[in-house]
């Protein structure tokens with residue numbers, strides 16, 4: 764089933780969810796640059812893809828937001844928790860959108876241009892201070908998204924293993 768229903772998320776939502784979860788986890792490896800200035804295996808083999816994968820995530824989040832908005836039905840949340848769940852998922856979406864945006868602002872604002880998968884999207888040029896200062900929010904937003912994702916995973920596991928509710932199944 765491609766579309767979401769009241770019982771479970773459809774294949775397209777599940778594709779967005781799990782492919783982006785994987786790519787965002789990859790992006791978090793950028794934190795490892797703080798160790799020995801990235802002079803290690805992670806820093807040398809996985810982190811150099813940061814801008815390309817981040818650019819891919821920018822397109823994926825835009826498509827996912829459009830897809831989510833066009834769904835007539837979605838699995839229902841427990842009535843007393845519905846607001847909190849909606850707010851939590853909304854913040855996850857905000858983080859997923861703001862990180863690529865501030866990343867691009869960091870690059871263009873710093874005069875480095877924007878190149879993804881070997882394709883030059885914006886040539887390097889002069890520094891643009893207002894873009895660079897908005898871009899400096901990239902790191903704090905990355906920390907916030909990391910905290911949100913840890914909380915989100917903890918809630919999913921709590922529903923599944925402790926409360927024995929069928930929440931994980933509808934995204935699996």
Ligand code: HEM
Nearest residue numbers: 790791793794814817818820862863866867869901902905
């Ligand atoms: C969802 C997508 C993204 C995630 C999850 C993400 C995550 C991160 C993380 C965790 C760091 C390390 C921050 C720190 O050590 O404090 C970082 C740094 C950085 N990212 Fe991203 N990023 C994303 C997209 C992008 C994109 C699209 C670009 C550029 C076009 C970019 C450019 C940078 C740069 C230049 C840095 C180093 C400077 C800084 O910390 O601001 N990122 N990112």
Ligand code: HEM
Nearest residue numbers: 776780783784787788831852855856912916919930931934
């Ligand atoms: C970077 C990592 C992740 C992000 C950004 C993320 C984001 C989201 C978002 C925005 C939703 C709302 C549905 C949608 O619009 O797609 C959602 C639902 C869900 N996620 Fe994640 N997720 C991540 C990782 C995980 C992991 C690792 C698990 C499992 C341990 C998980 C389990 C679930 C479940 C069970 C739901 C359905 C909750 C419900 O609506 O009842 N997520 N996720």
